[in-house]
Amino acid sequence: MPISALTGTRLRERRLALGLRQAELAASAGISASYLNLIEHNRRRISPALLEDLARALGVPAAALQEGAEAAILDELRSAAAAVPAAGAELDRAEDFAGRFPGWAAALVQQGLRAAALERVVEALNDRMSHDPHLSASLHEVLSAVSSVRSTAAILADTEDIEPEWRERFHRNLHEDSERLAAGAEALVAYLDTAGQAEEQGIASPQEEMEFWAAEHGWALAGAETSGLASGAARVLARAAVAQAEADARALPEPEFSAALAELGPDPSALAARFGSGVLAAFRRIALREGAAAGLVICDASGTLLLRKPLPGFALPRFGSACPLWPLFAALARPVSPIEAVIATPGPQGRRFRVRAFCQPRHPGGFRGPELREAAMLILPEPAGGEAALPVGSTCRICQREDCAARREPSILTG
């Protein structure tokens, strides 16, 4: 089977959806990260054997990365033409063009994809500039310190007859502000640099940084050291996660918890009842342990994912919103009602999982405050066969279920 010009793009989408770094995927296929980068950007043709290896590491059949490639090229050609209507491309002859000049067609498609990818980056950066409170606060801090330094230094330079006590005070202020400026600049650089993630064009968020750190600690976070995180925002998230893990460990302590888990199984309601703890604490204790074969997602009332602990075979979305069919969101709409379901991921090698979801409302402001909701979904491996499964996906962009009633946007995997 000829390998499509878009295979690299699909590989990349699939890897990002699984939250894998280029280096991790490259290592599992025995190639360098830079070579994988070239493949992902469709700059190197990939051999059928390597495609097989990468597809296996990504948990998809190799064919899924290629199927419908011809139709996909035609679609991409048409959308590239639609972006520049004034050029008057002969839309009815797209197929003819792709057939006669496959190289030129692929070049055009790649330019179109590249433009779209750059537009997304610009959009993300714009969004980050205008809506990111962390960035806005850091910039404000730096600008305030610069203002103070500029005014104070000018006073010292321009005022010949300055009184000694004022001079002394301004020197002290200059020193303070330069320290503040250094700290502010460092925080900004750490935040914008997103250390070691240049391949992702710097769009890693503090949440992703925290989750990567949590994964490195095997998700056993009680007592974990947070100082190694690059950005201040990620350290804040990590410290909150450590405090939460420690509180959960007090509510459901060892060795009693392990014994109860072995006896009752991964049932958050039963475990919470046994220890008199909150149900969400039991969710976290089950999934956030070294070697736990359980994934966990937690969201707030807006459906925003606050925590994503993946489980092999169940892709969690990195950007954008999750599949609306997840039982997590059914739980969000029905607080304090346990929901259990067997779900199946798409594709010929789709997997089955048993999920348990629960939503806990909170009222931190009492009668006059708002209701806050937090929902969790535990993801457990489920053997083949048995009860019928609810078909779900990860996120629309990489889901193959073309005629899904809940689809929000077209998938890149269907031609």
Next chain:
Amino acid sequence: MTGRVLLIEDEQNIAEAIRFLLSRDGFEVEVQRDGVAGLQAARAAPPGLVILDLMLPGLSGIEILTALRADPRTERLPVMMLTAKGQGRDREAAEAAGVSVFMSKPFANAEMRAQVRALMGM
């Protein structure tokens, strides 16, 4: 017109620099570091000029400006707004609320002093 300036700025070092410069120019400078206290001070004894930071604890600069413009005693008071976010929406909001002059941080001392003199009619 009084030579009194009310400076509402939570950044202590910036407030000290402005207070020093304006005092040298012969103005009496009162500094408030919180939005609520700043608005109270402006209402209690309207100064000749208010210099207002945009981002303040308590009340924001825009909220203070709006309250000043809604009060007959202070509706014509000259107001200079300082902000570290000198562009776009904040500027538009300050202009819509009736700011007299907008000064972006970091500012040049000479420019700030010239604007103060102009607003004080000197």
